[in-house]
Amino acid sequence: MKTYMSDQEDQMTLEPQGEDAPVQDQSAVDALETVIEVDHVNFAYIPGTDVLKDISMNINKGEVTAFIGPSGCGKSTLLRCLNRMNDLIPKAGLTQGEIRILGTDIYHPEVDVIELRKHVGMVFQKYNPFPKSIYENVAYGLRIQGVNRKSVLDEAVESSLKLAGLWDEVKDRLDSSGLGLSGGQQQRLCIARTIAVQPKIILMDEPCSALDPISTTIIEELITQLKQEFTIVIVTHNMQQATRVSDRTAYFYLGELIEMDVTTKIFTNPSQQKTEEYISGRFG
């Protein structure tokens, strides 16, 4: 928390993290454990018009994976497939392939979507705390699981808020409304709410796009800390953000996965022409 400003200055430069990034890259490629396998997935909102085309990728445990690409390229759609939020849209669904999380096909009829979402949490683009107190916001996920012991909730709320870097700012006013916080604080409250149910994976759908630069920096810092405990998939419009927070980056274009690789490689030496055009700002 104290090192935000200095970190921020380092990270504000456009260059990808030069020195430490390759270390991860080489260190333990074999030791990396795949938690999400996307296997030749096609997806359609309206049957007959696939918006994701033959996507295959592996997402590794303990890493931050960024999805980038121009608007409408399908990156958010894929993200929402990973915890089946797309189930809310009638008729939408996978038309081909399967997605395995922790080895299980999540679209299998025996998979309970409620249980899946407890393992795969989500942070949304527009911060959306409930109009409840800060405490109740964080405790919500536990309460719906039937946890009502005050001591358990107290502890979960404190540890989640600490993990989300919000504890020191709100510990004296846990009973005041979550909507009274600033935008960046509200988004961190949403992150705390998500980690309170202890998911394995956190999906973030452009979590900073509604925030100011300073709040963005705080959240980015938070993401890099959270990856020690969670696997994070983040959709972002901001390419610098991808370079700052992610270990791997996947570039989508028109529903196809053009390229996925270690972030430094994507941004310095992409193997696809289209990727280079996008990251160099020629379109998008």
Add this chain to the structure above:
Amino acid sequence: MHDIAKDQPVKKGQNPFATKAVKLKRRDRTISVALGAATYFILACTLYIFADITFKGIPVVFKTEAPFVNFEFFTKSPETLMTFETEGGETYKMNFSEYSQFKRDSPDVNIVEEHSHAYSGGGIFGPLVGTALLTIICITVALFVGLATAIFLNEYATKGRFMDSIRLAIMNLAGVPSIVFGLFGLMFFCLFIPVVTSEPLERSFLAIPLGGGSYFSFEGWGTCMLAGGFTLAVMILPVVIAACEESLKAIPMGFREASLALGATKWQTISKAVLPYAFPGMLTASILGITRVAGETAPIMFTAALAHKDKLPWQDVPTTPGSNFVAQAAEWGTGFLSQSVQAMPYHIYTVAARIPQSEYTKPMQYGSVFVFMVLVMTFAALSIFLRIRYRKKLKW
């Protein structure tokens, strides 16, 4: 400061901004006058109604000497008013009950000229109570059914042509004349809806024996406050459903998504992250609709209301002595709900149109209308006030 003389005409040919399109300008003025006239016409009507009722109603409800309020008007039920003159030339005006007492107490007084004025004496306690009971039943039923329907339509049903047609059918209910609802209520709630009874009435369409001497009988509830309340509820349902749906739609999708993403079930999401924030809006909008229905005459005319009833609904409810408390309470409750009632709108209709008019009926007419108008306006204002308060409180 320039010294410009505004009252002096601009020299001819020197004003580039002089009116040219005289016709257009005249039409413009005519239209604005016409539009204004329509608005002021409505305003004048409203003011006239309010002023007339208020000026003539206030003397009935309030008194010039302490305690300043005519409590008798609120605590007595309507009675016949007697006016008579004795031989001595004294004129009297009293309620029928007092009149009988008077005759008993002074048998030697010779009454020369007497007139009776139906419903013009006493007060409006009976109708007030009846309307309150009908409205409470109506609110309960309408909110319960309306809320359930709105939640189903907005949260559960998949959107499609079938659901659209259901919604259209519900909205069409709002266009059905109230007298039709009255007849429907009579046919359905009073005469048809099945009840469990030990001895089916003769009018029963079909009595299915359940064993143990009881029957499942399609005989309806009869003319009673329950039938009236349900009829009013059916009538107001389109408004309540629309209000509830509107309130549900106003809840950001983000709340639902966030809750679902935390592993909540659909019902958990609705009950914990949607309804608490939609409920105030639903309640206030529904109350606003229900104040309207409280003034309806036609739906209760056949189903619940009586022009005259001596006893209040809770008086004279039959119970079987000796049975246990729960059975007695249940019996009392059923008996209570099966009572017919007087109701304000029907009472007003009666005193305004069904009785011979005289100067003595006027106070009852204006008093009733004034009290009823103030009551309905208070509820409407309250719901608006609550809505404004909740809007301020629940912002996101």
